[in-house]
Amino acid sequence: MKHYHYIFSGSGLSALMTVYKMALLGKLTDKPILLLDSSSKQQNDRTWCFWEKENGNWDTIVSKQWDSAWFHGEDFKKELDFGSYKYKMVKGIGFYSHILSKLTSYSNVHIVQQKVTGFTDYDTHVQVNTKTENYTCDKLFNSIYNPQTAAKGKYPVLQQHFKGWFIKTKMPFFDESKATFMDFSIPQKGNTRFMYVLPNSPNTALLEYTLFSEHLLPEKEYDTAIKEYLLNLGITDYEITETEKGCIPMTSYPFWKNNTKNILNIGSAGGWTKASTGYTFKNTDKKTEELIDFLDKETDFRKFYKKNHFWFYDLLLLNILYRSNEKGSSIFSAMFKKGKASLIFKFLDEETSFSEDLKVIATCPKGLFVKALMRNIF
Template identity: 50%
Template sequence: MNEYDYIIIGAGASGLLLADAMLNDSFFDQKKILLLDKNAKDTNDRTWCFWEKGNGKFEDIVHKKWNSIHFQGKDVLKRTDISPYTYKMIRSIDFYNHYLGRVKESVNITFAQEALINFEESESKVTVHTAKKTYSGKYIFNSLFDYRMATGQNKYPVLQQHFVGWVIKTDKPIFDSKEVTYMDFSIPQKGNTRFMYVLPYANNTALIEYTLFSEELLEKAEYNEAIKHYIQERFACETYEIIEKEAGSIPMTAYDFREHHTNRVRYIGTAGGWAKPSTGYTLMSTATKVPKLIDFLKQEKPLKKLKLKGKFWFYDMLFLDVLHNNNAKGHTIFESIFKTLKPQMVFKFLDEKTSLKEDIVYINSCPKTPFIKALLKRIF
């Protein structure tokens, strides 16, 4: 009764999108699949944002859309229409309800709310131990991330994109509900790469997030004070209600998580290095990698043989080398890019859809010296 063809550990974005892809492919109709998560996935614990042209696969659960972005730095201020792109936001509770709802209605996927203790791999199967039961599976997909997976090596730096966000509601209309503040570097940098990110849900309601790209986290009070100060200075607002809070940390590293894969165990999502190393954006990166994993599974080859790295991994590696070497100057890179290029070009490059000619245009928009130094250090 506890034997499965596939066991998916973690019902986050990668686990649910993988399970849903299996539901949509007849190859898996006769397969027994187990989805494990310690939580019921019944709370709104995060938001996912992305950009795309036109309507996409998540359209039914998109909570809010914007057609314009605001970028600000020390020497640049841009308010720009981003068409044909649209910036979109999904609340996690809507994502869970949609995808986990489909899983619970399926006949060949079982969802179990159980915490993983450990698993053991043999030549023919993987045995999974939870706090309640023991399961066996032919193949395991694990989305549970631990920073120790990446920090036990010195070849690639490991930064964090860490943040605290408040959703506030004000008495007066102080936000432009049609415009996302994508990055505001006008705030004190304090030796790191720091910016504010604002998603206005309405003219009196917005998510305001204090975000850093750095190695170490801050004390909780420092995030809160920065958000409070920004609301006062940027919006001249003293009175507001905090209706939601969120916090998180996303790894930023070019470390090859493939070193943890085996013939029967594959790490997915953030644990598999699916978060875009240079930005931390994960949802659309995951959505593009899941179909590749599904196609690979049909070949029934050892899981560790699937390779997903390309030229953009190399670009991200150099960018993170630069940030790691001089984190205080991180804002100058983004300011140079947005001062030189249209946001449509930036989005296309970050989507990893640019040609080599377009790559060169993007790279030329960056400060040259730190990237040349990073490249020479990698070569020599």
């Protein structure tokens, strides 16, 4: 069996970002590394959005950014003031191409298209099995999410599931300077449902039908919802140029408890997704920084975790949405109707002070959160 210093099972966002940053810091020169994934990463399979202040490290692959956006509640419409933040979009294919073009210059980094079927920590090393071959390594980074892991715990698990259409209209329709951040004016049907509209030009946009709920929908229902939304906007003459769909776990389950001495769960498999929103890109950017710093100091992966008060805030919201899934619209609408978008962004990035936390929390429906707090205490 071939032996590597590091193996990454799954070569998605978290794995590629980690290896890329190692490369930039000169930490790859003496370590044989293997990335295993069933996908070749040659397709635009997803879109990531995130907010940050002014310029950032990923601006070269940002395909579009917005300085402001619309928020639609069930009974109001508000233009959000982002302050110094910008809302940025990165396409999957742009990210993959950027990272992989860098990594191909390293002879010690091997990228293999194989499906991982299992792995075992033998204390002195880890064995990784694929459908066609077995490997060993000193350390394994696993980003392959197993839905059954969180389902076995006591923590609520929701899904952020979505389908998006990239469309091109015959006539100019969109204001490309403003996105629609969340539109809750669509029928909720007992769930938390909203639309994103991310215009790239007056004639092109990504429209994404998104739910926070426990169960997925039949494929046809996502398409029907997008068609109805376009019709309500007055858009009837358009071409669908691309589609995307996905499902992101939303849970406060302590994934770090499944780490071993030599196996570290990363990405969604490690709980790197922001539990209350499903946002992944910015959280992964931060976690990879923490991980690379950790690797310079520690060898036991069981020590890599952090549980803070933001984890508890997320737990309360998920507790509410798990029990009363239709409440999402009223919660997010209250936050953005009463609060400043820039402060909410800072809060969701887990960068606020306690006094700023209180300002955001004060905008939320208090009865719902008090009940959730009591359930978690008792």
